[in-house]
Amino acid sequence: MKKTYSLIVPFIYTLFLVSCNTETNFPDNDKVIEDEKFVQYGTPFAGVPEISDINMYEVNPLVFSQQKNLDGVRQRLDEIQDLGINVIWLMPIHPIGQEKAFGSPYAVRDFYDINPSYGNMEDLRKLVSEAHERGMAVILDLVANHTAWDNKWITENPSWYKQDGSGNIMIAENWSDVAALNYDNPTLRSEMIDVMKYWVLEANVDGYRCDFAGGVPVDFWTEAIEELRDIPDRDIIMFAESADKQLFNADFDLIFGWDFQARLKEVFREQRQASDLFTSNEADYRNVPNGADILRFTTNHDDNAWEDTPQNVFNTIEGSLAAFLITSYFGGVPMVYNGQEIGVSDRIPFFFGTNYRINWAQNPHILEEYKRILKFRAESNAVRKGVLENLGSTAAILSFKKTFQNEEVVVLVNTLGKDSEIQIPDSLKGSKWLNVLLDTEVVLENELALSAYSYLILKEI
Structure with a gap:
C-alpha cells in the first residue's frame, strides 16, 4: 500500500473465547476495536498490493455464476486468480429498496445486511477468506451518497437526508429511486463511518470502491479514510468513482480515468491520432500525489449495460x-469487468429482475490473451512503474517504451482496423528483443508493419 501507519493502541484487550452455542463463532484471534462496536473477524490480509501493482476485477454477483450469489463467486476464485487478478471489487451486496x-443494487435498503438472494455474512466471510488465501484482496462497493426510500434511516432519522423548503426528503441527483443523504448532519457522518468499519472488521474486507464519491463532501472522506487507516494491522484500498483529483486530498488511492477512456475511444472509433494519448496521459497524471494512481479501463458495469460491449x-x-x-501498459491501474475477458457479446445487465448469467465456456482463446497480458504486467516492474517514453507514435500506431532501473519494455499497438507501418527510431535500429507473447527473438530494423489491431510487447534481451 502507499502508506505505512504507526499505530499506538491505548488499551490491550483480554483475549476471549466465544462459546460454540452462540449465534456467531469467531476465531480466537478476534480483536474488539476501541469503541467496542465491532469485532475483527479473522486476520487482516497482509498481502494487499501496492496501488501501482493492482490488477483489478469487477464482479457483478447477479450474473457472475449460475447460482447468482456470493458462493458462486467463491467457487470461481481460482479462475479469477488464474487471470492474474489481485484485487476483486464486488458490486453492492446489500438488500435493495422496493x-x-x-x-438497482445502488438503492441500498440496509447497509448492515447482505441481500438474502446473495447469501449471508458467513458466505461473504468465506469468499473473502478464500480470496486472501489466493493472494487477492476484496473491496466492497460503498453507496454513501444516497439510500433506498425504504431504508429505515428515512423514518428513524429523517434529518440524515436532504430536505426541501417544505421538509420533503429530496431525490439524489436525478435518480428518483434513491433519497439524498445530508452530510451536514454529524450523526449521519458518524453512522456512515461505522458502516465502513463494520465490513472491514466483521467481514475482513480490504477497502471500498466509493460510488458517486464526488457527491459526498471531501471533508467527510478525509475523516472516514483516516479512521479506517487507523484500524490496527491493516492496509486499506480506497477507490473513488470520480475523476476529481481533490479526492486525493482525502487520501483516496485511486480515481477513474474517464478522460483517458474517452480519448481512447476517439482513437479507435474516430481515427484520432494515437499519439494524442500521450497528451491525455500527461493531463491525467498532473497533480496526482505519489502513491496514488488512475484506474484505466475499456469497460465497466455502466458502460457495458448502457453503452455497448468493448x-x-x-x-x-x-x-x-x-x-x-x-x-x-501505458500507465495506471487496469481493470477487467466480468465477462470482458471472454469477449461476451451481450450487454450485461446489473439491475435485479434479470435471469442473465455469463456463459464462461465461450472464447477460450480470448481468455488466454487476457491472461498473457495481465501476467506480464504483474511480472514487469517496467510496465507497472516505469518511465514512459514516446517512440515516434503515429496517427495509427501507439509506440512507447517503459523503463524501470535496468528493465526496458517496448510496446507497439496498431489502433486501426487495417495494416499500418511505423519507422523505428535510430536508437533502436538493430536492437534485439524478446517477443513476450510468442517467446521469440525480434530484431528491429528500419520499419515495422503491424496488421489490423495487432500489437507487440518486447522485452530487452
Whole structure:
C-alpha cells in the first residue's frame, strides 16, 4: 500500500473465547476495536498490493455464476486468480429498496445486511477468506451518497437526508429511486463511518470502491479514510468513482480515468491520432500525489449495460484487446469487468429482475490473451512503474517504451482496423528483443508493419 501507519493502541484487550452455542463463532484471534462496536473477524490480509501493482476485477454477483450469489463467486476464485487478478471489487451486496424502485443494487435498503438472494455474512466471510488465501484482496462497493426510500434511516432519522423548503426528503441527483443523504448532519457522518468499519472488521474486507464519491463532501472522506487507516494491522484500498483529483486530498488511492477512456475511444472509433494519448496521459497524471494512481479501463458495469460491449466500442474483439493492452501498459491501474475477458457479446445487465448469467465456456482463446497480458504486467516492474517514453507514435500506431532501473519494455499497438507501418527510431535500429507473447527473438530494423489491431510487447534481451 502507499502508506505505512504507526499505530499506538491505548488499551490491550483480554483475549476471549466465544462459546460454540452462540449465534456467531469467531476465531480466537478476534480483536474488539476501541469503541467496542465491532469485532475483527479473522486476520487482516497482509498481502494487499501496492496501488501501482493492482490488477483489478469487477464482479457483478447477479450474473457472475449460475447460482447468482456470493458462493458462486467463491467457487470461481481460482479462475479469477488464474487471470492474474489481485484485487476483486464486488458490486453492492446489500438488500435493495422496493419503494420507488427499479431493481438497482445502488438503492441500498440496509447497509448492515447482505441481500438474502446473495447469501449471508458467513458466505461473504468465506469468499473473502478464500480470496486472501489466493493472494487477492476484496473491496466492497460503498453507496454513501444516497439510500433506498425504504431504508429505515428515512423514518428513524429523517434529518440524515436532504430536505426541501417544505421538509420533503429530496431525490439524489436525478435518480428518483434513491433519497439524498445530508452530510451536514454529524450523526449521519458518524453512522456512515461505522458502516465502513463494520465490513472491514466483521467481514475482513480490504477497502471500498466509493460510488458517486464526488457527491459526498471531501471533508467527510478525509475523516472516514483516516479512521479506517487507523484500524490496527491493516492496509486499506480506497477507490473513488470520480475523476476529481481533490479526492486525493482525502487520501483516496485511486480515481477513474474517464478522460483517458474517452480519448481512447476517439482513437479507435474516430481515427484520432494515437499519439494524442500521450497528451491525455500527461493531463491525467498532473497533480496526482505519489502513491496514488488512475484506474484505466475499456469497460465497466455502466458502460457495458448502457453503452455497448468493448468489441463494439472498439470496433472488433481484436480492437478491444488492443485497447485493453493500452489501458494495462501505458500507465495506471487496469481493470477487467466480468465477462470482458471472454469477449461476451451481450450487454450485461446489473439491475435485479434479470435471469442473465455469463456463459464462461465461450472464447477460450480470448481468455488466454487476457491472461498473457495481465501476467506480464504483474511480472514487469517496467510496465507497472516505469518511465514512459514516446517512440515516434503515429496517427495509427501507439509506440512507447517503459523503463524501470535496468528493465526496458517496448510496446507497439496498431489502433486501426487495417495494416499500418511505423519507422523505428535510430536508437533502436538493430536492437534485439524478446517477443513476450510468442517467446521469440525480434530484431528491429528500419520499419515495422503491424496488421489490423495487432500489437507487440518486447522485452530487452
